[in-house]
Amino acid sequence: MIVVIGSGISGLIIGKKVNANLILEEQPLIGGVLAFDSIFGIEIPYILPITYKPFQLNNFEFKYKEYEINIVYRKYEYFHNKICEFCEELPKWLTFDSVKKIYIIENIPEFIYELSRNMKIVKEYPIRIDENKIITNKGNVYRFSKIYNTGSLKRISRLLGLDTSFLGHISAFTLLILAKRKENNKDWNVYLSGDSAETYAVVIRIDDVIKDFQLYYIYSFLRTNQKNMDIERILVDLKRRQIISPNEIVAFRSRLLSEAILFGHLNEKVPINMINCGRLGEWRNYSIDETILRAQNC
Numbered sequence: 001m002i003v004v005i006g007s008g009i010s011g012l013i014i015g016k017k018v019n020a021n022l023i024l025e026e027q028p029l030i031g032g033v034l035a036f037d038s039i040f041g042i043e044i045p046y047i048l049p050i051t052y053k054p055f056q057l058n059n060f061e062f063k064y065k066e067y068e069i070n071i072v073y074r075k076y077e078y079f080h081n082k083i084c085e086f087c088e089e090l091p092k093w094l095t096f097d098s099v100k101k102i103y104i105i106e107n108i109p110e111f112i113y114e115l116s117r118n119m120k121i122v123k124e125y126p127i128r129i130d131e132n133k134i135i136t137n138k139g140n141v142y143r144f145s146k147i148y149n150t151g152s153l154k155r156i157s158r159l160l161g162l163d164t165s166f167l168g169h170i171s172a173f174t175l176l177i178l179a180k181r182k183e184n185n186k187d188w189n190v191y192l193s194g195d196s197a198e199t200y201a202v203v204i205r206i207d208d209v210i211k212d213f214q215l216y217y218i219y220s221f222l223r224t225n226q227k228n229m230d231i232e233r234i235l236v237d238l239k240r241r242q243i244i245s246p247n248e249i250v251a252f253r254s255r256l257l258s259e260a261i262l263f264g265h266l267n268e269k270v271p272i273n274m275i276n277c278g279r280l281g282e283w284r285n286y287s288i289d290e291t292i293l294r295a296q297n298c
C-alpha cells in the first residue's frame, strides 16, 4: 500500500501520480497552505496565491489576473529580521523584490478539487511509524510498502527517532478581511512593514474580487516563543495606520500556520521506505510553481 502524508498540492499531485491508496491529512481542510473557504458564495483561499511569472500545466489550465503593484515600504530595513532573524533569505513570495507586476492564480480551488477527485483522503495523522506500518491518532493501523511524506519533516522525523534539532520554523498568522470599499486608499496595494510597533509585516489589497468590497490579506509572523496572535491588536494597528477601520469589516477568516517559514536541515538519513517531498517534506520555502515541479519529479 502506498501512503501519502499531507493533502497540500504536493501530496495531491504525488497521490495522483503514484496512484496512492491513501492520503493522511491532519487538518479538517485539504489544500494545505492553499486551503480555501467560501465567503458570499465565492471560494477564496486563506492566502493570496501570487506568482511573479505565469506558468501552465499540461493537464490543468491556471487562470491568472494581472495587477500592477504599488508598494509602500515602512521601516523596510528591519523587514527581514522582523519576520525571521535566523533565515539567510526570506521566501520569494514574501519579498516582492524588483517586481512591478504580480499575477494572482484565480482558480486554485478548482485545481485542488480536480487533484483530489477519486482520492481517498482520511483526516488522521501518524502517531507512530514502524518499518512497515503507520499507527494514527484515530487508532487505525495502515501497512505500507512506501510512504511519500509531504507533511511536517520535523514531526515525522521525530516519530522515527531522528535528531530534528536543526529544523527551525517561524509561524504565520494570516488574516483575510473583506471590507467595504473606500475610495481614498488607492495609492498602494502592497504594504511591507519592518516596524516592530506593527503586529503585521505584509498587507495586500485586492479591489476587484467582490463588487463594492475590498479584500485584504494580512500576514503576521510570530516570534519564537509566541504561541498565537491577538486579532484585536492587529485590528487596532490597522486602524491606527488608517488601513482598515473595524466598522468597515464585513467578514474575516484567520488561520495559524505553525510551520510557515522554514530554515535548517535534517542531518540524518530516513531509515524506512519513505520519500520526503514538497514544502514541509523537504523543509524548503518553495513557491507554488517550485512545489508543483518538485511534486511532479519526486
Ligand SMILES: Cc1cc2nc3c(=O)[nH]c(=O)nc-3n(C[C@H](O)[C@H](O)[C@H](O)COP(=O)(O)OP(=O)(O)OC[C@H]3O[C@@H](n4cnc5c(N)ncnc54)[C@H](O)[C@@H]3O)c2cc1C
Residues within 6 Å of the ligand: 005, 006, 007, 008, 009, 010, 011, 024, 025, 026, 027, 030, 031, 032, 033, 034, 047, 048, 049, 050, 051, 093, 124, 125, 126, 150, 151, 152, 155, 156, 172, 174, 219, 257, 259, 260, 261, 277, 278, 279, 280, 285, 286, 287, 288, 289, 291
Ligand atoms: C503564509 C504563506 C503564504 C504563501 N504565499 C505564496 C504565494 O503568494 N505564492 C507562492 O508561489 N507561494 C506561496 N506560499 C508557498 C506555497 O503556499 C507552497 O509552496 C505550497 O502551497 C506548498 O504546498 P505543499 O503541499 O508542499 O505544502 P502544504 O501546503 O504546507 O501542505 C502540507 C499538508 O500536510 C499536512 N500535514 C503536515 N504534517 C502532517 C502530518 N504529520 N500528518 C498529516 N498531515 C500533515 C498539512 O496539514 C498540509 O495540509 C506561501 C506560503 C505561506 C506559508
